[in-house]
Amino acid sequence: MKNDDKTINDLASQEYKWGFVTDIDSDTVPPGLNEDVIKYISTKKNEPEWLLEFRLKAYRHWLTLKQPDWQKVDFEPIDFQAISYYSAPKQQKKVGSMEEIDPKLVETYDKLGIPLIEQQRLAGVAVDAVFDSVSVATTMKDNLAKIGIIFMPFSEAVQEHPELIKRYMGSVVPYTDNFFAALNSAVFTDGSFVYIPKGVQSPMDLSTYFRINAENTGQFERTLIVADEGASVSYLEGCTAPQRDENQLHAAIVELCAERDAKIKYSTVQNWYPGDKDGVGGIYNFVTKRGLCNGENSRISWTQVETGSAITWKYPSCVLKGDNSVGEFYSVALTNNLQQADTGSKMIHLGRNTSSTIISKGISAGRADQTYRGLVRVARNAAGARNFTQCDSMLLGDRCGAHTFPYIESRHPGARLEHEATTTRIGDDQIFYCNQRGINTEDAVSMIVNGFCREVFRELPMEFAVEAQKLLSVSLEGSVG
Amino acid sequence: MLTIKNLHAGVEGKEILKGINLEIKAGEVHAIMGPNGSGKSTLSGVLAGNEAFTITEGEVTYLGENLLPLSAEMRALEGIFLAFQYPIEIPGVSNAHFLRAALNARRRHRDEPELDAFDFQELAKKKMELFELNPALMDRSLNVGFSGGEKKRNEGFQMALLEPTLAVMDETDSGLDIDALKIVAQGVNSLRSPERAALVITHYQRLLDYIVPDFVHVLADGRIVKSGGKELALELEKSGYAWINRGTPGEEGV
Numbered sequence: 106m107k108n109d110d111k112t113i114n115d116l117a118s119q120e121y122k123w124g125f126v127t128d129i130d131s132d133t134v135p136p137g138l139n140e141d142v143i144k145y146i147s148t149k150k151n152e153p154e155w156l157l158e159f160r161l162k163a164y165r166h167w168l169t170l171k172q173p174d175w176q177k178v179d180f181e182p183i184d185f186q187a188i189s190y191y192s193a194p195k196q197q198k199k200v201g202s203m204e205e206i207d208p209k210l211v212e213t214y215d216k217l218g219i220p221l222i223e224q225q226r227l228a229g230v231a232v233d234a235v236f237d238s239v240s241v242a243t244t245m246k247d248n249l250a251k252i253g254i255i256f257m258p259f260s261e262a263v264q265e266h267p268e269l270i271k272r273y274m275g276s277v278v279p280y281t282d283n284f285f286a287a288l289n290s291a292v293f294t295d296g297s298f299v300y301i302p303k304g305v306q307s308p309m310d311l312s313t314y315f316r317i318n319a320e321n322t323g324q325f326e327r328t329l330i331v332a333d334e335g336a337s338v339s340y341l342e343g344c345t346a347p348q349r350d351e352n353q354l355h356a357a358i359v360e361l362c363a364e365r366d367a368k369i370k371y372s373t374v375q376n377w378y379p380g381d382k383d384g385v386g387g388i389y390n391f392v393t394k395r396g397l398c399n400g401e402n403s404r405i406s407w408t409q410v411e412t413g414s415a416i417t418w419k420y421p422s423c424v425l426k427g428d429n430s431v432g433e434f435y436s437v438a439l440t441n442n443l444q445q446a447d448t449g450s451k452m453i454h455l456g457r458n459t460s461s462t463i464i465s466k467g468i469s470a471g472r473a474d475q476t477y478r479g480l481v482r483v484a485r486n487a488a489g490a491r492n493f494t495q496c497d498s499m500l501l502g503d504r505c506g507a508h509t510f511p512y513i514e515s516r517h518p519g520a521r522l523e524h525e526a527t528t529t530r531i532g533d534d535q536i537f538y539c540n541q542r543g544i545n546t547e548d549a550v551s552m553i554v555n556g557f558c559r560e561v562f563r564e565l566p567m568e569f570a571v572e573a574q575k576l577l578s579v580s581l582e583g584s585v586g
Numbered sequence: 587m588l589t590i591k592n593l594h595a596g597v598e599g600k601e602i603l604k605g606i607n608l609e610i611k612a613g614e615v616h617a618i619m620g621p622n623g624s625g626k627s628t629l630s631g632v633l634a635g636n637e638a639f640t641i642t643e644g645e646v647t648y649l650g651e652n653l654l655p656l657s658a659e660m661r662a663l664e665g666i667f668l669a670f671q672y673p674i675e676i677p678g679v680s681n682a683h684f685l686r687a688a689l690n691a692r693r694r695h696r697d698e699p700e701l702d703a704f705d706f707q708e709l710a711k712k713k714m715e716l717f718e719l720n721p722a723l724m725d726r727s728l729n730v731g732f733s734g735g736e737k738k739r740n741e742g743f744q745m746a747l748l749e750p751t752l753a754v755m756d757e758t759d760s761g762l763d764i765d766a767l768k769i770v771a772q773g774v775n776s777l778r779s780p781e782r783a784a785l786v787i788t789h790y791q792r793l794l795d796y797i798v799p800d801f802v803h804v805l806a807d808g809r810i811v812k813s814g815g816k817e818l819a820l821e822l823e824k825s826g827y828a829w830i831n832r833g834t835p836g837e838e839g840v
Binding site: 532533534535537538539540541542543544545546548552553555556557558559560 | 692
C-alpha cells in the first residue's frame with residue numbers, strides 16, 4: 106500500500122523492546138569446551154559424582170557426533186570453543202528470601218514485566234527466573250510445597266531430590282538423542298524442575314522466564330516436568346535476550362513425563378532477540394523438547410508462539426506410549442526480515458488407541474524462510490492410532506518462503522491419518538476491504554494474521570493469549586510494504 | 587456533495603472510464619445502470635480509493651474537498667461507504683470483531699468515545715434486525731461460509747451500522763432473491779435522509795422498484811450516455827442496452 110510506506114519504514118526501524126543489557130558482575134568461565142570446563146561447572150554446582158559422570162559420558166559421546174546439516178536453514182558453522190559455558194551473576198551470599206536478591210536482577214525482571222517480589226505479583230502464576238546459567242529466583246515455592254508440588258531450580262533439585270532427577274532425567278531425551286542434546290547434557294547449567302505428586306492438580310500456572318544477558322555465552326538449560334498419576338499442570342515458558350551483533354546459542358532440553366491419567370500443558374512464548382533487519386546477530390534456538398505420555402489416558406499438549414530467534418530449529422514431540430494417550434501440538438511461528446525457522450512436531454504412536462493433533466500456522470514476512478517439518482509415526486502394535494495434521498502457511502510479500510515436509514510412517518494398517526495443508530497470502534483485496542471500512546493497513550494485517558492464528562491462540566492460557574497477540578503485532582510491524 | 591468532472595481511469599494501462607461527469611447533492615439517490623463492461627465497478631472502485639485503478643485525468647470533489655489524494659481508509663473515515671459486489675472473506679476474524687474495529691475507527695476519527703463490546707452488541711443487534719440477519723453471524727468469520735444472500739445483507743448491515751454520508755452500492759442486487767432484495771432495499775431506505783446520498787450501481791431495473799432513485803444515468807463504454815428520472819430505468823428494462831450505440835432507447839426495430 107503505497108501511501109503507507111513511510112509509516113511502515115518508521116515502524117520497521119523500531120527496536121527490539123527487550124534488547125537492553127543488565128550491568129551486573131558475573132562469574133564467567135573463559136570460552137572453550139573440554140572435560141575441565143565440565144568438571145568446573147559440576148564443582149561450581151556442588152554436584153554428586155553420578156551427575157558429573159553423566160555429563161562426561163554425554164561430552165564424550167558428543168565428540169563423536171557431527172553437527173547435523175539436514176535442516177533447511179543456513180548459518181556459518183558454530184565454533185564451540187568460542188562459547189563460554191557458564192556465566193552467573195555474582196551473589197554475596199546464599200539468598201534466603203526474595204528481598205535479598207540483587208536489586209539489579211529484580212529490576213531486570215521488572216523491566217521484562219516479570220515482578221519477582223511475591224507481594225507485588227498477581228497470585229495466578231509461580232515463576233522460576235533463569236538468568237544466563239543460573240536460576241535467580243523462584244516464587245511461590247513454599248505455597249506449592251504445602252500441597253506436595255516441587256517447583257525449584259534444576260540445580261537445587263539435584264541436591265534435594267536426587268532420586269527423582271536420577272529416575273527421570275534423560276528418560277525422555279537421552280544424551281544420545283542428537284548433537285545438541287548431547288552438548289546440553291554435558292554442559293547444562295540450570296533450568297526448572299517440576300514434580301506434581303499423584304492426584305494433585307496444580308492450583309496455579311507454573312512458569313520459567315529465561316533471560317540471556319552475558320556476552321559470548323550459550324544458554325543450556327534443562328527443564329524437567331513430571332506429572333505423576335492423575336496429576337495435572339499448566340506450564341508457561343518465556344524468553345528474551347539483549348540485542349547483540351553476535352549470534353548466541355541457546356540449546357536447551359525440555360523433558361515432560363506424564364504418568365497414568367496425568368495431564369501436562371506446556372505453553373511457550375519465544376521471543377529471543379531475532380537479529381536486526383539485515384540479519385546481524387540474534388539467537389540460535391536449537392532446542393530438543395519432548396514429552397512422554399508414559400501412562401494410560403495421559404495427555405501432553407505443546408502450545409507455542411514463536412516470533413523471536415535468528416534461527417529456530419525445534420520439534421516439540423510426544424511419545425504416546427500409554428494406551429489411550431493424547432498428544433497435541435499447536436504452533437504459531439512468525440519469521441520476519443532474515444529470520445529462519447525449521448520447526449514442527451513429531452508424534453510417535455506406540456500404545457493402542459492413541460491420538461494426536463498437530464495444528465501449525467507459519468507466517469513469513471520480509472525475506473524470511475520458514476519450514477514446517479513433521480513426523481507422524483505409527484508403530485506396529487499401535488492399533489486404533491489417529492492423527493490429524495493441519496499446517497497452514499501465510500506469506501506476506503513476495504520475498505519470503507514457506508516450505509512443508511510432512512513425514513508419515515505407518516506400520517499399522519488400521520491407522521487413521523489425515524493431513525491438510527494450505528498456503529495463502531494476505532490479498533490486496535482483503536486489505537482494501539478493511540481500508541474501505543476505515544481500518545488502517547497495519548491494523549488490518551494484524552487482524553488478518555491474528556484470525557489466521559485463531560485456532561492456536563484459543564489453546565493458550567488467557568494471559569499468554571493477550572501477550573501473544575501483542576507480540577505478533579509488534580513482530581509484524583513493517584512487514585507490509 | 588460529490589462532483590465528478592471529466593474522470594478518466596483505468597487498470598494496467600487500459601482506459602475504462604473515459605470522461606465521467608456526475609453531480610450528486612445531499613439527500614439524493616442516483617442510480618447508475620449499464621451493460622457488463624461499461625465501467626460500473628471501476629467507478630465504484632475509484633470513488634472508494636482502490637489503488638488497483640489508475641486515474642489519468644479529471645477531478646472528484648467530495649464535501650468541497652479534493653477526494654483523489656485521500657487514501658481508501660481516509661475516505662471511509664470521511665463517510666464514504668462501498669457495499670462490495672463480492673464481499674471479501676477474512677477467515678478467523680469474526681464479523682463482530684471486524685465491525686467493532688471499523689465502527690470505533692470512525693468514532694475515533696470524529697473524536698467520539700469508542701464503543702465497548704456490550705454497547706456495540708446492543709447497537710449491532712438492532713441494525714441486524716433491519717436486515718433480518720441471524721445474530722449467530724456476528725460470531726462467524728467475516729463472510730466465510732455465508733450464502734450469497736447473507737453476504738449482501740451483511741454489507742447492508744455494515745452500511746446501516748457505519749451510517750455513511752455517501753453510500754456507493756455496487757450491484758448489491760446480484761445474487762439476491764426477491765425477498766432478500768426487498769429486505770436490503772428496506773434497510774437502505776431507512777438510511778435515506780437529507781444529509782446523506784447514495785449511488786446505486788446495478789445492471790437490472792428491479793432493485794430500483796424498491797430503492798427508488800431521484801436520477802438514473804446510463805453508463806456505456808466508460809461514459810454517461812444518458813441521464814434522466816426514475817422512468818429512464820423502466821425504459822431500459824423494456825428495451826435493454828442494445829440501443830446505446832444509436833443514442834435513444836425504444837427504437838430497437840427488431
